[in-house]
Amino acid sequence: MSWGSLGPMQKILILGGTGKTGRRIARRLHDAGRPVRTASRTGGDIPFDLDDPATWAPALDGVAAAYIVEPNRRPGPIAEFVADAVAAGVRRLVLLSAFGIDDADDGHPLKAAERAVRNAGVDWTILQPTWFAQNFSESFWLPGIRAGALALPTGDGRTPFVDAEDIAEVATAALTEDSHVGQTYQLTGPRAISFGEATDLIGKAADRTIRHVDIDPEVFVERQVTNGVPPDVAQLLTGLLMAIRDGRAAALGDGVQRALGRPPRSFEDYVTETAWN
Numbered sequence: 409m410s411w412g413s414l415g416p417m418q419k420i421l422i423l424g425g426t427g428k429t430g431r432r433i434a435r436r437l438h439d440a441g442r443p444v445r446t447a448s449r450t451g452g453d454i455p456f457d458l459d460d461p462a463t464w465a466p467a468l469d470g471v472a473a474a475y476i477v478e479p480n481r482r483p484g485p486i487a488e489f490v491a492d493a494v495a496a497g498v499r500r501l502v503l504l505s506a507f508g509i510d511d512a513d514d515g516h517p518l519k520a521a522e523r524a525v526r527n528a529g530v531d532w533t534i535l536q537p538t539w540f541a542q543n544f545s546e547s548f549w550l551p552g553i554r555a556g557a558l559a560l561p562t563g564d565g566r567t568p569f570v571d572a573e574d575i576a577e578v579a580t581a582a583l584t585e586d587s588h589v590g591q592t593y594q595l596t597g598p599r600a601i602s603f604g605e606a607t608d609l610i611g612k613a614a615d616r617t618i619r620h621v622d623i624d625p626e627v628f629v630e631r632q633v634t635n636g637v638p639p640d641v642a643q644l645l646t647g648l649l650m651a652i653r654d655g656r657a658a659a660l661g662d663g664v665q666r667a668l669g670r671p672p673r674s675f676e677d678y679v680t681e682t683a684w685n
């Protein structure tokens with residue numbers, strides 16, 4: 409059952425609105441002339457902190473649909489936020505989750521978020537992307553790319569990096585079109601590649617040597633903690649990278665094709681269209 413189409417002038421809230429997917433969704437909605445409110449702790453249209461419930465009501469005021477990002481990677485108040493959103497009149501929710509989350513412990517924050525969204529009693533769509541290609545150019549892997557050596561405990565393991573542009577296109581469709589209600593989309597690129605191949609492709613585009621360096625998982629955890637990452641989050645991220653190393657993160661998802669009726673963008677296209685220097 410759908411709770412009815414969203415009118416073209418109804419406001420859409422984008423959590424993580426300055427992040428890798430959120431700002432791409434906001435750009436698409438702006439271009440389509442839809443009213444958008446981006447929310448984040450700094451730099452969005454409205455200050456919003458998932459860990460500060462006092463910031464929720466102003467963000468939700470007058471909103472008909474919301475894109476939900478759970479930024480913390482540890483248990484947080486996402487179910488309470490979803491309940492407040494519905495009470496405030498939001499009737500369509502699109503959640504950014506993660507590929508493979510069905511196999512995670514019940515206590516995983518994204519699993520809790522999926523439960524909250526599915527049981528909210530309003531229209532929902534869940535996006536389950538694998539690792540974003542843009543982690544190389546906008547996020548945690550950029551310092552290694554800049555330094556010419558990206559040290560990750562992934563061995564020769566392969567994974568089908570997904571382009572954040574594809575995630576944003578699917579999210580925009582789910583926020584504005586009725587046909588995605590009740591769908592869970594597994595979003596990946598078209599081909600699993602290793603970090604060695606990924607850094608080779610980026611090195612060719614940047615015209616300099618960039619290598620992937622395989623490191624011991626425990627050393628990787630220690631390095632992250634030294635850089636200020638909380639130990640539990642460092643363990644969680646390392647566990648996810650170990651899944652790549654062990655060959656458990658190579659599966660392809662059909663979500664881009666199902667949602668958009670076209671194949672996902674290739675990693676090669678992402679590399680070619682990104683400024684590396």
Ligand SMILES: NC(=O)c1ccc[n+]([C@@H]2O[C@H](COP(=O)([O-])OP(=O)(O)OC[C@H]3O[C@@H](n4cnc5c(N)ncnc54)[C@H](OP(=O)(O)O)[C@@H]3O)[C@@H](O)[C@H]2O)c1
Pocket residue numbers: 423424425426427428429430447448449450451456457458459477478479480481504505506507537538539540543
């Ligand atoms: N990156 C990947 O490869 C990947 C793959 C699969 C799933 N995911 C999932 O995607 C989600 C986004 O992760 P990401 O690392 O890619 O981040 P991102 O969306 O690029 O950036 C995080 C966004 O959330 C905002 N934010 C951070 N802490 C916040 C808080 N306490 N309250 C409100 N907003 C906050 C940030 O802005 P401010 O700092 O200004 O608040 C930023 O806009 C996570 O749930 C992650 O598990 C990521």
